[in-house]
Amino acid sequence: MTKPRSRRGGGRPTIADVARKAGVGAITVSRALREPGRVSEDLRRQIQVAVDELGYIPDPNARALASARAEVFGVLVPSLTNNVFAEVVRGIYDSLSDSPFRIQMGNTHYSGLEEERLLQLFASQRPAALIVAGIDQTPQSRKLLETAGCPVVQVMETGHDPVDMLVGFSHFDGGRAAAEHLIEAGYRRIGFIGARMDPRSQRRLAGYRAAMEAAGLFDPRLVTTTPLLSSVTLGRELLRDALAKMPSLDGVFCNNDDIALGVLFECRRAAIAVPKAIGIVGFNDLDMMQAAFPSVTSVRTHRYEIGRQAVAMALAAIAGRRPQQRVVDLGFELIRRESTAR
Amino acid sequence: MTKPRSRRGGGRPTIADVARKAGVGAITVSRALREPGRVSEDLRRQIQVAVDELGYIPDPNARALASARAEVFGVLVPSLTNNVFAEVVRGIYDSLSDSPFRIQMGNTHYSGLEEERLLQLFASQRPAALIVAGIDQTPQSRKLLETAGCPVVQVMETGHDPVDMLVGFSHFDGGRAAAEHLIEAGYRRIGFIGARMDPRSQRRLAGYRAAMEAAGLFDPRLVTTTPLLSSVTLGRELLRDALAKMPSLDGVFCNNDDIALGVLFECRRAAIAVPKAIGIVGFNDLDMMQAAFPSVTSVRTHRYEIGRQAVAMALAAIAGRRPQQRVVDLGFELIRRESTAR
DNA sequence: ACCTTGCATGGTAGCGCTACCATTTTCTGC
DNA sequence: GCAGAAAATGGTAGCGCTACCATGCAAGGT
Incomplete structure (x- = not known):
């Protein structure tokens, strides 16, 4: 004799409550909510009132179960x-x-x-x-x-x-554009610095390489990467590594802006003039690239x-x-x- | 006469399929999955085999509906x-x-x-x-x-x-600690710079103010805020505003690290020596604070x-x-x- | 007048799972 | 050895909703 609902549901209004209140069938309520066009103006309004008064919110789980979606x-x-x-x-x-x-x-x-x-x-x-x-x-x-x-x-x-x-x-094109820009600006020993070389980073590297080879400038020793997750601090370390390997480095295309910021800070700390001694290009164009001093060239993505x-x-x-x-x-x-x- | 399941479900195995295959009741499968302790070792193993063979994954929607949770x-x-x-x-x-x-x-x-x-x-x-x-x-x-x-x-x-x-x-304590640190370090005209002053920022400001008042250093003109969303670029602008209002500023507690980085860049750009002419403290201690040049004092949060x-x-x-x-x-x-x- | 068509509405039967209550089996304690 | 308790298992009835298939009725065609 106990009401079934009190047993489990916790008393929230169900579609049946709304239907009863509006004096229509449950299925009509369901339709009014999902395909209003298929229910007459009149009933639709009645149902809306009942929904508002009861504070009815459809149960997404029941929906998903019944509709298999x-x-x-x-x-x-x-x-x-x-x-x-x-x-x-x-x-x-x-x-x-x-x-x-x-x-x-x-x-x-x-x-x-x-x-x-x-x-x-x-x-x-x-x-x-x-x-x-x-x-x-x-x-x-x-x-x-x-x-x-x-x-x-x-x-x-x-x-x-x-x-x-x-x-x-295209990450490849982005990488290539970055490298080409550095080449056009007159840099020659242009390094690639990248962390966590996921497939997108690999493609940027490939784009960089294509541009460098086209200009006859590629040298594998210009590439410095690590599987570690990228960070600003890591950017600093990677620039140090790159310079140790190739002291004549005069430009870097950084896999992303965090790395680029780290490279910039390392240059300042080591008193390497940017852009004079080294040019820097980042990737993604986060807000801080524009605010940095000097501001940092970057490949803006949307x-x-x-x-x-x-x-x-x-x-x-x-x-x-x-x-x-x-x-x-x-x-x-x-x-x-x-x-x-x- | 059509199999009911073919009508909607799309043919994924259900708990009934597993139960049939394992030769047990559906409810036992349910229990084996949720409360393994209540099912005998034997059946549990049989059921596991059936689950693996069928690739059974419980439907979370049906679960949620049946258990009201x-x-x-x-x-x-x-x-x-x-x-x-x-x-x-x-x-x-x-x-x-x-x-x-x-x-x-x-x-x-x-x-x-x-x-x-x-x-x-x-x-x-x-x-x-x-x-x-x-x-x-x-x-x-x-x-x-x-x-x-x-x-x-x-x-x-x-x-x-x-x-x-x-x-x-405690954001209040964090703000106070930052201000107290600047005071101890010998700064006197210490500003607060903050963007998007949500309740947490307000409490940091209150902590800063408490410290400043305790030291007899508080002045409302030291506080520069904006409801805008914080960014590095905004940090630069806010420092300019703060300096325009109060040219004798010699320290800033920044609402967060983005702002602090912007302040740092603006100082470099305006040739204001950090930490000599102005001291900077950030909030949150993002990785870049440690990597920055000069590195930036910050309140590390977990x-x-x-x-x-x-x-x-x-x-x-x-x-x-x-x-x-x-x-x-x-x-x-x-x-x-x-x-x-x- | 009849049949067809289309629209608005409703009834019924599940979707896949678990809560609740049997029922059966095994384990105590005396 | 047996009553009684505990553990293991199963059956039934929903959870709240929607797909599917009626049903009723007005509009249109012949």
Whole structure:
């Protein structure tokens, strides 16, 4: 004789309560909320009143179970603290904040294995869409993405063979542009300094190398890398290493802006004149590059925009309007500043 | 006559499939997965084999629906890109990566209203725990937290009146320690420079003011703030403003390290000697403070540790072992560096 | 007048899982 | 050896929602 609801549910209003209050069937309430066009003006208003009065919020779990589709975007990035991905994630959150979609984020720690594990976990929840960083998934991961049964957007790169959709830019071209700029500015012994050489960093290095070889300037001893996570402090150390190996170094293309800032500080500390004795180019163009003294040339990337665009494409695909172009190249921009103004 | 499952589910194995394969009841499979201790060694092994062979992954939505409790941690922070919160969030993710708990994150954009909205949304999903930044929730939000029916951990502050549990440190004390350090180092016209004056920044300012007043050095013209979001570039501008207002300024306590870095760059650009003419102290002690030239004194905070501790306390509470102390003060550490070594 | 078409609405039957209550088996204690 | 307790296992009935298939009724075609 006890009311069934009191047993478990905790007394929150359900769709049945709303239906009773509005004097309609539960299914009509469900429709009024999801496809208002299919319910008559009158009932729609009645239902809205009942929803407001009861403070009804649909249970996303019940929804997901009944419809075999969760209103969740799965987002997979290699790092949460790296400003680059944080910006992408911010773009994703901002774009989804007014939608019914929730976000489930995963941190792969730059590990392919971890990516596989998380992808499997995410896919098992039938997400509405998946957004993953990079195009270098393991074959296993790629298969998971292909069979996920939802729109998939790879981000942060460009290429010709996406799983589904792809938004980003060419790291190779970015690296090449940076190196070419240094060459044009008159630098000759131009080093590459990079930490945590993930696939994107490798491509930037390849772009740098292409430019250097084209100019007949490449020398393997100009390249200084480490698998360690990048940091400003590490930038200082790597410049010291690079100079030890190659004292005649007169320019550096840094894998990212943290490294570039470290290189700048090390130059100041060692009384090496920038841009006179050494030119510096960073990557990503964080705010601090512009504020630095001297200000630092960097390759500006559109991270926030990548996040927004990825969501826009996914939403379009969910709505059945797959974008005409599956690959969007948002490009980059070389911002010339004092650090290379010789 | 069609198999029911083929209609909707998409063919993924369910608990019933596992049960059939292992020759046991569905409920036993459920128990074997959640409370292995209550199932005999034999069956447990049989079930494990069936799970592995079928590649069975429990459906979290069905679980949440049936148990009226989602395995989700709700996490609410004011910003995703601010390194400070990113570190806390990283601590939370790392601590939960091996647990069955998922994370649902919300970005309040420093808005109380947005916080209320997200809290309502989160609470409606019956999360296993809630972690929220700060202690300055609106009365509405506080009530939501109190009635959420799950462990709640407020983070990034300390105090005597948490909703439930609290992990962080005293911003007031941090601000006071910074100011006292500058006073001891011999600086007298010590300014406060701060952007986006959220409650935590306000408390740091209050700590600074207390120290300055105790030394008879406080002057309201020493305080320069703006509601804008903080950035390195903004640090430069704020120092210019501060100097225009008070040319005799000989020290600054910066609300955070981004501002401090901007102040440092502006000093270099304006040929103001650091630490000789002006002493600089930052807040948070990001990696770059140590690498800077001159290196910058800063108040080190334990952000990652706060995230880990918050999760540890929440997990203990979920397991029914509420921690003896509901408020954990992880403190801070003043790191003395060149920027105040007069 | 009849039948067809389309729209608005509702009833029923699950989605995959777990809470609750049996039921069976095994283990005590005397 | 047996009553009683404890442990192991299973059956049933939902959790709150939506897919699917009616049903009823007005509009249009012949």
